[in-house]
Each structure stands twice: as structure tokens, then as C-alpha cells.
Amino acid sequence: MALSKLWTIAFRDLGRNRRRSLLTLIAVALGLALLMVVHGLVAGTMEDTMQNTIRLETGHVQLRAPTYEQGKISLQWKDLLENADALAVRARSLPEVKAASPVLWAGGVLNTGDESAGVRIYGVDVASAVHEPIRQGMVAGAYLAPDDRNSILIGKHLADSLGLAVGARVGLVVVSGDGQPIEGVFAIRGIFATGVPAYDDTAVFMTLDKAQAFTNTAGRASAIVILLHRQDDADKVAASLRGEGVAAFTWRQMNEVFLQTMQSAMGYYVIMDLVVMLVVAVIIANTLLMAVFERIREMGILAALGMKGRQIMAMFLLEAATLGLLGIAIGIVLGSLGVAYMTRNGLYIGDMSSAASGLAIGTAMYARFDPPTFAGLAFWTLIIVLLAALYPAWFAARQEPVDALRAL
Amino acid sequence: MTIIQLENVIKTYRVGAVATRALNGITLDFQAGEFTALVGPSGSGKTTLLQIIGCLDRPDSGAVRINGQDVTRLNANQRADLRREKIGFIFQFFALVPVLNAYENVELPLLLSGVPAAERRQRVLALLESVGLSDRLHHRPDQMSGGEQQRVAIARALAPRPLLVLADEPTANLDTANGRQAMEIMKKLNEQTGTAFIFATHDPRVMAFARRVVKLQDGRVVDDGNGQRI
Numbered sequence: 001m002a003l004s005k006l007w008t009i010a011f012r013d014l015g016r017n018r019r020r021s022l023l024t025l026i027a028v029a030l031g032l033a034l035l036m037v038v039h040g041l042v043a044g045t046m047e048d049t050m051q052n053t054i055r056l057e058t059g060h061v062q063l064r065a066p067t068y069e070q071g072k073i074s075l076q077w078k079d080l081l082e083n084a085d086a087l088a089v090r091a092r093s094l095p096e097v098k099a100a101s102p103v104l105w106a107g108g109v110l111n112t113g114d115e116s117a118g119v120r121i122y123g124v125d126v127a128s129a130v131h132e133p134i135r136q137g138m139v140a141g142a143y144l145a146p147d148d149r150n151s152i153l154i155g156k157h158l159a160d161s162l163g164l165a166v167g168a169r170v171g172l173v174v175v176s177g178d179g180q181p182i183e184g185v186f187a188i189r190g191i192f193a194t195g196v197p198a199y200d201d202t203a204v205f206m207t208l209d210k211a212q213a214f215t216n217t218a219g220r221a222s223a224i225v226i227l228l229h230r231q232d233d234a235d236k237v238a239a240s241l242r243g244e245g246v247a248a249f250t251w252r253q254m255n256e257v258f259l260q261t262m263q264s265a266m267g268y269y270v271i272m273d274l275v276v277m278l279v280v281a282v283i284i285a286n287t288l289l290m291a292v293f294e295r296i297r298e299m300g301i302l303a304a305l306g307m308k309g310r311q312i313m314a315m316f317l318l319e320a321a322t323l324g325l326l327g328i329a330i331g332i333v334l335g336s337l338g339v340a341y342m343t344r345n346g347l348y349i350g351d352m353s354s355a356a357s358g359l360a361i362g363t364a365m366y367a368r369f370d371p372p373t374f375a376g377l378a379f380w381t382l383i384i385v386l387l388a389a390l391y392p393a394w395f396a397a398r399q400e401p402v403d404a405l406r407a408l
Numbered sequence: 409m410t411i412i413q414l415e416n417v418i419k420t421y422r423v424g425a426v427a428t429r430a431l432n433g434i435t436l437d438f439q440a441g442e443f444t445a446l447v448g449p450s451g452s453g454k455t456t457l458l459q460i461i462g463c464l465d466r467p468d469s470g471a472v473r474i475n476g477q478d479v480t481r482l483n484a485n486q487r488a489d490l491r492r493e494k495i496g497f498i499f500q501f502f503a504l505v506p507v508l509n510a511y512e513n514v515e516l517p518l519l520l521s522g523v524p525a526a527e528r529r530q531r532v533l534a535l536l537e538s539v540g541l542s543d544r545l546h547h548r549p550d551q552m553s554g555g556e557q558q559r560v561a562i563a564r565a566l567a568p569r570p571l572l573v574l575a576d577e578p579t580a581n582l583d584t585a586n587g588r589q590a591m592e593i594m595k596k597l598n599e600q601t602g603t604a605f606i607f608a609t610h611d612p613r614v615m616a617f618a619r620r621v622v623k624l625q626d627g628r629v630v631d632d633g634n635g636q637r638i
Contacts, residue, residue: 301503304464305520402464402465
């Protein structure tokens with residue numbers, strides 16, 4: 001029998017109980033739309049967090065002394081780069097490199113007299129484009145000048161939590177590489193806001209020269225932070241700069257833990273996908289089972305006319321496929337609208353997430369269009385719909401004609 | 409020519425522990441082109457006999473041969489093929505597919521048989537004309553009267569040019585005029601096409617159309633002969 005006629009019957013059958021078909025269609029559409037929005041938000045947040053980390057912290061490539069450990073913020077000379085300026089010049093000479101700058105990191109405590117807070121001190125070349133996000137994020141006061149010797153920049157979160165304003169004087173304490181505590185008094189020259197609360201809560205900037213002098217590191221740097229024109233060139237640039245006494249790390253290597261964590265988190269989203277799809281499957285199965293029970297006599301008539309079990313089964317599967325495809329089409333439209341809204345307006349989360357995890361997550365989650373993922377969700381929704389229809393279709397097909405006709 | 413042979417056919421239905429013998433050793437032959445009524449009171453086995461002849465059900469024992477082929481050994485798909493090619497059905501409640509219009513309902517068995525489109529169209533139009541429904545081609549069942557629906561069902565039963573048409577109480581839900589019209593159409597088509605008709609009924613007006621009447625009681629044939637005599 002022509003498939004088109006089976007499809008015609010299946011399509012028209014959907015119109016018999018329009019309200020039920022419509023509700024089922026809405027369930028499929030909303031299920032898919034929900035998954036699209038959630039996956040769009042996850043993809044957007046992952047990408048934004050990664051880019052925030054690269055932009056504010058790691059850069060695309062870092063050059064460090066082989067013994068320097070990322071998490072320890074060591075100030076011991078053996079862990080620092082001695083020839084930092086020369087390495088930065090060499091990095092900048094590569095065509096793939098957009099900017100390269102030495103940075104000295106130190107852990108410390110900021111005191112206001114009444115209160116104190118743990119901070120991470122960044123000694124930076126204030127003229128370098130590597131720190132452009134800070135320059136552009138200034139919300140009060142001024143950015144550092146190259147010859148600034150007693151000024152610092154702090155984040156807005158830190159300023160707000162300690163009640164500090166531009167011009168205020170604060171104490172900074174660090175422990176030098178040989179274990180001696182060092183104290184200094186600095187004036188707050190400016191306050192910045194990067195949009196990443198975790199960063200604005202702990203970062204303190206000063207000039208590289210001052211930081212080196214303050215921490216007794218004698219012209220050494222923790223790392224050369226390199227920004228590239230294209231992040232895909234990271235491996236190539238790292239390989240060309242890696243050498244005797246210089247370790248090179250790509251953004252992917254430096255953020256391995258974050259990337260692995262996100263991969264693990266995706267497992268939870270798969271569970272959510274399964275739950276949503278299971279709900280859709282139950283609704284589809286229920287709709288089709290009701291349709292089978294209502295039309296049991298017709299199955300007998302069709303069987304009497306010579307329709308085989310597999311053709312009756314195909315008719316119900318086509319009915320499910322029609323419902324599924326229509327639902328998926330509407331779901332894609334609704335989901336795309338939802339993702340578009342979340343891409344533009346985002347979902348405000350404040351600083352809860354970053355405070356909890358220390359990740360470079362902004363104050364809002366923004367969605368991204370992720371066509372391969374959305375196509376996969378649509379495909380699996382259709383598969384689940386068809387799988388859910390298998391039992392009702394099989395049930396219809398296995399009816400003995402005489403039993404089905406007995407209802408006549 | 410004998411088209412149907414039944415030999416000592418027995419069929420028993422069981423509901424829980426209660427067994428009811430619907431057919432109790434039926435032996436009958438039907439010839440090509442016959443117009444036969446199966447009559448008898450409710451529970452006499454008329455519908456069961458039609459279902460067994462129509463390969464919708466299988467007997468517990470005995471032989472059922474259609475054109476010499478024993479159909480009791482066929483599997484579900486083979487029986488579906490046989491029904492599609494050789495047997496037309498008319499039911500008491502018209503039994504049209506509600507989402508298809510008159511044209512599509514008559515076309516359905518031809519689609520199942522793979523009849524080419526041009527021939528399909530010609531046969532469907534001719535049949536609907538012969539049952540007087542040329543002006544109702546695009547009406548769905550719920551837009552037609554009971555009499556019209558039954559005429560569509562008659563056209564559908566004859567569409568594949570079957571060996572025989574089985575009709576179960578075809579006039580039971582029709583008024584006198586529509587019942588008579590349906591019977592006249594079946595009689596006319598029987599004469600024109602040579603297709604055998606076997607219909608179950610307990611309506612004396614319907615019996616009057618039959619050339620042969622087989623009377624059943626308690627699952628047995630108690631009389632078999634000329635319609636006028638019975």
C-alpha cells in the first residue's frame with residue numbers, strides 16, 4: 001500500500017481528537033524547547049566562563065619556570081622567570097601573538113584598619129594590551145600609570161565589601177620567597193569591575209616594577225601571559241616558545257580541571273534530557289494507546305480488507321512521527337525564541353555561582369545557539385517519540401481481526 | 409464451480425470455564441455466483457460461519473477450502489493476502505474508515521492490492537456510480553446517511569473483484585426502503601459481476617432476495633435449499 005495513503009490516514013486520524021493531539025504536540029514542543037534553552041545556557045555559560053578565564057587570568061599561552069606551580073603562587077626565585085622581558089619580546093615577535101606581558105602574582109592580605117581580606121596581587125605592565133579588560137573596566141578613579149609606585153587598583157566587589165573608595169589608604173602584607181612577611185601601605189588609585197564577581201573580589205593590581213620591589217623578587221616574573229589573535233594557534237605558539245628553563249602551557253592545559261568538570265557536569269544534563277524525554281514518551285504512548293483503544297474496531301475492518309499487521313503498525317508509527325515532527329518543528333521555533341531571548345537578556349544569577357565555585361562566571365548566564373546540539377536533541381526527541389509509539393502500534397497490529405471486529 | 413468447501417467444521421468459544429459450541433460439525437459447499445442467505449436465530453452460528461469462511465477466524469477442527477486451498481493452515485499474513493484478493497466484507501454497522509471519504513474508502517482495498525492509479529480511479533468511479541453515489545465521492549461517512557454508507561461499503565467490498573462477498577446483517581441498521589435498495593444493489597452486482605454473495609440475516613424481506621437459503625440452529629445446518637421454499 002502506498003505510504004502516502006497510510007500517511008494520509010495517520011494525519012487525518014490526528015484530527016479526530018484535536019484537543020488531545022494538540023496537548024500532545026505542545027508537550028513534545030515544550031519538552032524540546034526547554035532542553036534547547038537549557039543546553040543553550042550551558043553552552044553559553046561554558047564559553048563565557050572559559051573566555052573570562054582566558055581574558056582575565058590565564059591568557060591563551062603562559063610561559064613559566066618549569067618548577068612554578070599554578071596554584072601555589074610561589075615567590076621563590078627558583079620558581080620565577082629571570083629573563084621575563086626578553087621572553088615577552090620574543091613572544092611578541094611571533095605573528096600569531098596579539099600581546100605578551102610579564103606578570104608577577106603574589107598572595108597577600110589587604111588591611112583597612114578595621115577589616116582584612118585575602119587578595120591576589122597582580123604586578124603588571126600597565127601599558128600592555130593583556131590587561132585591557134581592567135583598563136576598560138574602570139568604574140572609579142584612574143588606571144595605573146607606568147611610574148605609579150604607591151598606588152593599587154582593586155575590584156568593585158572588594159571595595160564594596162570593605163567600604164573602600166578611591167584615595168583610601170590600605171595595608172598589604174605578603175610573604176616573600178624566603179618566608180619573611182613584608183608590609184606596605186598603598187593608596188587606591190582606581191576601582192574596576194570586570195563583570196566577574198569572583199575576580200573583582202580578590203584581584204589587586206599594581207605596576208610590575210613596584211610588585212617586584214615590594215616582594216623582593218628582583219626583576220623576576222611569575223609568567224609571561226600571551227594573548228593570541230586565534231586561540232586555535234595556542235599549541236603552535238606554545239611549542240615554538242617552549243625551551244630550556246621555560247615551560248609553555250596552553251589555555252586548554254591551564255583550564256583542564258575546569259574543562260573536565262564541565263564534561264562531568266554534562267552527565268547531569270544528559271540525565272535531565274532523559275527525564276524530559278521520558279515524560280514526552282509517556283504522553284505520546286498514552287495518546288496513541290488511547291487512539292488504539294478507540295479505533296480497535298477499525299483495526300478489524302482494515303484487517304478484514306487485507307491490511308497486514310505491519311501496515312497497521314506502520315500507520316500508528318506514522319501517526320506518532322507526524323505528531324513528533326510537528327511537535328519538533330514547533331519546539332525548534334519556541335526553543336530558538338527562548339535561546340534568542342537568553343542570548344540577548346541572559347539569566348541574572350548575581351554572584352552566587354562564582355562565590356560558591358570561584359569560577360569566572362559573570363553575574364548573568366547568557367545562552368548560545370548550538371546548532372549541532374539542538375539538531376541532536378531534535379533527532380533524539382523523534383527517536384524517543386517513535387520508540388514510545390512502538391508498543392501501542394504493536395498492540396494494534398497484533399489484534400486478531402475477529403476480536404477487533406467483535407466490537408462491531 | 410465450487411468455491412467454498414466446509415467439512416465438519418467445529419468452533420467452540422470459551423468464556424472462563426464455560427464453553428459454547430458455535431459451530432457443531434458444519435459441512436457445506438458454495439458455488440461461484442451464488443446469492444445465499446444464512447439464516448437462523450441469534451446464537452445459531454451465522455456470524456461465526458461467515459468469519460471462518462472469511463479467514464478472519466480459524467475453526468477448532470474440520471477443513472475450510474477456498475478454491476480448493478485449505479485455508480486453516482495459513483498464517484496471519486497469508487490469510488490477509490487471501491482476504492485482500494478473494495473476499496469482500498460488508499458489515500452491519502457499515503464499517504467505513506471515518507477519516508476517508510467515499511472515494512477513498514472504495515479505493516482503499518485497491519491500494520492494498522497495488523492496483524495502478526488509472527485503473528483504480530476507473531474502478532472506483534464505476535462502482536460508486538453503480539451504487540448511485542457519483543455525487544457523494546468526497547463526502548466522509550459522517551456526512552452520509554446510513555443507506556449511503558452501506559452502499560459505499562458494498563462498492564468497497566466489490567472493488568478488488570473478489571470471488572465472494574460476505575455480508576453480516578447488511579440491512580439490520582437500515583430502514584425498509586434503504587434495506588431494500590441495498591439488497592437490490594447487491595443482487596444486481598451479483599448478477600453483473602458473478603461474484604458470490606453470502607449474507608447472514610434473520611430479516612424475512614432479505615431472505616426473499618436469496619436464491620439459496622441455509623438455515624442454522626445451534627451451530628448445525630438444519631435446512632439448505634431454495635429461498636422461496638424456506
